[in-house]
Amino acid sequence: MGLNQKVGLFQGLKYQGGGPMLAWILHRLTGLGILIFVGVHVLSSFFMQQLGTGLATSVNIVYESWEFQVVVIFCVLFHAINGLRIAILDIWPKLLPFQKEALWLEWVIFIPVYGLTIFILISHALAGG
Amino acid sequence: MRARVVKPGFNFEYMMWLFTRFSALAMYLLAFIGVVAALIMGARTQMDLPTLLRWTFFPNPNHIRTSQIPSDAIAWINGFWKVMEILLVFLGVSHGFNGLRVVVEDYLGSSALKPVVRGLVFLLWIFMLVVAVFVILNS
Numbered sequence: 001m002g003l004n005q006k007v008g009l010f011q012g013l014k015y016q017g018g019g020p021m022l023a024w025i026l027h028r029l030t031g032l033g034i035l036i037f038v039g040v041h042v043l044s045s046f047f048m049q050q051l052g053t054g055l056a057t058s059v060n061i062v063y064e065s066w067e068f069q070v071v072v073i074f075c076v077l078f079h080a081i082n083g084l085r086i087a088i089l090d091i092w093p094k095l096l097p098f099q100k101e102a103l104w105l106e107w108v109i110f111i112p113v114y115g116l117t118i119f120i121l122i123s124h125a126l127a128g129g
Numbered sequence: 130m131r132a133r134v135v136k137p138g139f140n141f142e143y144m145m146w147l148f149t150r151f152s153a154l155a156m157y158l159l160a161f162i163g164v165v166a167a168l169i170m171g172a173r174t175q176m177d178l179p180t181l182l183r184w185t186f187f188p189n190p191n192h193i194r195t196s197q198i199p200s201d202a203i204a205w206i207n208g209f210w211k212v213m214e215i216l217l218v219f220l221g222v223s224h225g226f227n228g229l230r231v232v233v234e235d236y237l238g239s240s241a242l243k244p245v246v247r248g249l250v251f252l253l254w255i256f257m258l259v260v261a262v263f264v265i266l267n268s
Contacts, residue, residue, distance in 0.1 A: 038225065039257060076186075090150055091150060
């Protein structure tokens, strides 16, 4: 019948899920986010290239706004770093006992890299685009 | 109660599971090659950081149209990069649509709509691949 255990997200996180469940749900959400972004981006590039219409140009202007970039960079960076952890643990299952340390390491890498990136991005955008 | 039943053995699910991991690592490798090549071709002095990052994600001069590519443009617009772009697009689109398939199947369970949904995801995958390769070859 599909996933219908009727448990809220925060209930699941607090009860047993914790860090690993948060990483799992964020990985799914960021993955879908990337799919939607890349999909629309490819389509708008196609229309921009072939027809050069106003709609394609407006879509691209939305992409280049810093608000949008902050979300997209979160999605790509988190999905890539978390995905690397998953791929490494899947290919070398002997490392599985170190799941907790791997998650910790992942956040330690992600937070400074993402923070620095959006700091530079937003300060450039606000200073003069 | 499992939402998505996967039988062990050499089947489609297992192949896609492997593909997801290996395509992710391959995309990392392609990005690394892109960055290293860009630095060798002079990006350190001739390109700003956002441009370099955009190049890393997708090595296409048109991808970085809001900033300039270095003076000897031919090193950046040749067939090698076209092949890299097509490879990257194939890996990324397939990786993404497999992910979409997994998420949708998780919420769908074992309903009768499963072949319909798989067919839709498959068609979308082919469509996006064709559009993306078309854009690459025309740029």
